[in-house]
Amino acid sequence: MMLEYLPLAVVAIVGVPLALAALTRRGDRALTRLALALFDGWVADRGRRQRERRELLYEVHLEDTYRMYASKTLLYAGLVALAGSVVGVYLAAGVLALFKISPETVRATLPQQLWFLADLLVFPDLSLGELFTLLAFSSATLGVAGGAITYWIRWENLSYRANARARQIDESIARTVAFFYALSRSGMAFPEIMRSLARNRSVYGETAEEVAVAVKSMDYAGLDMLSAIERLADRTPSQKFREFTDNLASVLQSGQSIPAYLDDQYERYREDAEAEQEAFLELLATLAEAYVSVFVVAPLLFITILVIMGLMAIGRTLPLLRVIAYFAVPLANVGFIIYLDSITESLRATREAREIDAAPGLLAGVRRTDDPDADRTGTERPAVEGSAVRSDGGERPAADSSAGLAFERLAAFERVRWLRDLLSNPARTLRENPVYVLYATVPLGVLSVVLRAWPHLVAGTLTVETLDDFVVQAALVVVGSFAVVQELHRRRIDAIEAAVPDFLDRLASVNEAGMSIVESLERVADTELGALDAEVERLRTDMAWGVEARTALYRLEDRIDAPVITRVTTLLGNAMHASSDLARVLRIAADEAQDTRRLKRKRRQEMVTYVVIIYLAFVVFLVIIGSLNSILIPSLPTGAAAPDTGGAISGGPLAGISEVDVEAYTLLFFHTALVQALFSGLVAGQMGETSVKNGAKHAAVMLAIAYAVFLLLP
Known part of the structure; x- marks a missing residue:
């Protein structure tokens, strides 16, 4: 065998x-x-x-x-x-x-x-x-x-x-050209601009990945800059980026003004970005309509047909209904969310995996990093054991023991700093990192379910319905608490992003008056900046204690995990290498921040309609499911209550109604409503606010509605 x-x-x-x-x-x-x-x-x-x-x-x-x-x-x-x-x-x-x-x-x-x-x-x-x-x-x-x-x-x-790469390059090319233009205006050599962009691939996306290939060709293959750019134009999947690099190579070869060319391209791509945003909003609108039709209405119709077939004893449809409720609907929604995340990826920016360990005062200017690709390198940890021989045969001077001891103390402090921050101000920690709420509430929710279900399990009275109550109530607490903290976090970030353009404009005006960037930051910190007041004050405090302005900006970025702040600090941090005259760079950063905020606000306004449609579709879903559960099934004759009509019922399509498991259908309807509530809420957040996290509030509301409806059903 x-x-x-x-x-x-x-x-x-x-x-x-x-x-x-x-x-x-x-x-x-x-x-x-x-x-x-x-x-x-x-x-x-x-x-x-x-x-x-x-x-x-x-x-x-x-x-x-x-x-x-x-x-x-x-x-x-x-x-x-x-x-x-x-x-x-x-x-x-x-x-x-x-x-x-x-x-x-x-x-x-x-x-x-x-x-x-x-x-x-x-x-x-x-x-x-x-x-x-x-x-x-x-x-x-x-x-x-x-x-x-x-x-x-x-x-x-x-x-x-x-x-896919061509689409992502086209979506990020405007930010990349702004980066090129800003640094070229500050006087940085173009090869160094390319290297700076390549070191910030996580911020500027696939366009920076393309430039990184040209940088590797120059650094490792020995190509000159012009040849590397021409080769890049031949191998990029984006037609738009191919035209840009072809024209850039021509400008570099002819000796024309690079900033003037980049200025024209920057304005062109800004206009293109607005047109692409309109097309993107139309795509999201189409996807929203498709979601309601395919992922809400279609399963509802299919479930209704299968329920009626099961009640008419045409076949055993309950197993198929369970497959739809527990596997098909969740997997389809997860796939849709992943697809939405992939097409909205370019709207976000991530920070490099790097740490800024700049200590005020004694360790001013010291910057360390564990990421070899990061653009935040600085003084290494000094040796503390006398002198040593360098690899080139020379002698390394003995390090100051006080500096070495300070580094050791700093390292010990940083290992427990997260715990100190959490205990000293837990509200601020949770507001800045809403995911921490899940670390606390998920174990507590599981523990509450176990403690509440244990007496019933010991007594032998634990039923699926009872366990469902415990699980849904715990889920409401977990999702609801996370939704509240995430919403506070979102509003804080929105308020900060709204204040960024004004902050940069003021900084540019002061810098144009002849002040250095440090003096400009200190002067602007005394003005009213709205939601940025506290963060700019901390920025000024860092510099007052001796931290370099560039490092202080990176520390600001680490405190505010927002795409706009990430791009601004990356742009300014690189521009500070070349010049202290940053007025034009600041204007560019302000324009970019303003454009990003305007497009984000327009998207949110356009998507409100479709979020409402998702809510209405979910309400219709609940109404039909509730009608099946409370009106259709109880109205059908059963073996105990059916009148004696001879062989009419026993031989007809209603012969198997007395064998219908009403409780099984009710339980299935309840679980289907919960699954639909959870995923409809997450999709609403992903569509309207570019993040599944922001869908937690919609999911909590829909879960509460679904649970309340089934509690009120007879």
């Missing part, structure tokens, strides 16, 4: 290298060597299609060469074809075994209305040759289809990734 499953075991063993290649670099290298050994001679080097595919590899920044990727594609296709051939044999055999039943058995199993299928579902007896032909056809069909689809997906995936 075990030999029957030997081919399946072989297929499983063959799949192990594929899994290792996806999980480990060593496994990927081993699989690549195997693919080259087997299929390197099959890979064509020349041809239009090969040239296009090679360009796609460049555009997605894949590490594999064309021959490596093509060989692995052939290997993957061959392995999938082999697995499909084996599975095809088992599939055909399984179908034959499944339908090798008598017509009498089929009629005994199916309702009378479906007896006509009895003769159709029974396979005739097959000869050995016919059986072999059927199995071979099934094996070949599934194998060839699996291999062909795998081959197509591998190459088509490159096109998809290239198109």
Whole structure:
């Protein structure tokens, strides 16, 4: 009997290298060597299609060469074809075994209305040759289809990734040109501007990734700047960025004014950004309508039809309803949220994974980082054990022991600083980091469910309905508390972002008057800045204690996790390298912050309508579910209450109503409403405010409505 499953075991063993290649670099290298050994001679080097595919590899920044990727594609296709051939044999055999039943058995199993299928579902007896032909056809069909689809997906995936990168580059090009323009106005050399942008890839997105490739070509391959830019233009997936780099190369080669060219491009891309925002809002509007139709209305109609079919005893639909409620609806909503997150990714900016350990006073100006790519390097930790020999043969002077001791104290302090901040001002910590609320409330919620359910479990009175009450109440507390703190955090960030353009304009005006950036910051700190007052005061305090202005700005960024602040501090921090005349840079940063806020506000206003539509669709969902549960099911005759009508009911479509599990349907409706409430709220937040976190308040409201409705239902 075990030999029957030997081919399946072989297929499983063959799949192990594929899994290792996806999980480990060593496994990927081993699989690549195997693919080259087997299929390197099959890979064509020349041809239009090969040239296009090679360009796609460049555009997605894949590490594999064309021959490596093509060989692995052939290997993957061959392995999938082999697995499909084996599975095809088992599939055909399984179908034959499944339908090798008598017509009498089929009629005994199916309702009378479906007896006509009895003769159709029974396979005739097959000869050995016919059986072999059927199995071979099934094996070949599934194998060839699996291999062909795998081959197509591998190459088509490159096109998809290239198109995705092109879209992200187009969305971030305006910010990148502003960065180029601001630093060129400050007097920084253009190669250094490119290196600065490459060090801030997480802030400026895929456009910075493209520039990073040109920087590597200059630093590691020895190309000159002009050649690196021309090569970049040939290998970028974005047509818009290709035109920009082509024109930039021409300007650099002709010796024209780079700031003047970048100024024109900056204004052009600002206008393009507004047009793209309009197109993006139209896309979101379409997605909102599609969500209501596909993810709310369609499941509701399907559930209604299946419920009626189950009540009419046409078939056992309760298992299928459970699959829809517990698997199909959640997975579909999760996929939709992931897609929304992918198309709104360019609207966010993230900070580099770097720490700014600048101590006031004694350690002024000292900056350390664990990230080799970060643009926040500075004095290293001094040695404390006398002098040492440098790698070049010279002697390193002995470090000041007081400075070394100060570093040790600083390191010890930083290890417990998070706990000190949390205990000294927990409200501020939670307001600045709402996720911390979940760290506290989720364990408490689980503990409350366990403590409340334990007495019922011991007494043997614990039911699913009782456990549901405990879980839903705990979930309402967890989601509701997080929603409150997240909303306070969002409003604080919005208020700060609203004050940023005015702050930068004032800073630019003072800097234009001839003051240094430090003096300008101190002067502006005395003015009324709204929500930025406290943060700018802390900024001035840092500089008063001796912290460098650039480092103080980075500390401001670390305290305010907002995209606008991240871009402003990154731009100013790099501009300070080149010049103290930052007025024009500040104006550019103010314009960018103002544009970002205007587009964000417009998006929120446009999406309010669709958030309301999601609420209305959810209310309709609850009304229909509640009607099914409280009106339709109780109104149907049961075995105990049905009148004696002879054989009319016993032989008709209502014959199985007395066997309907009303409690099971009620429980299923309740769980379906909760699932729909949770995901509808999260989608509303993702659409309207670019974050699933901001959907917590909608989810809490919908969960409370759904729970209250089912509590009030008879």
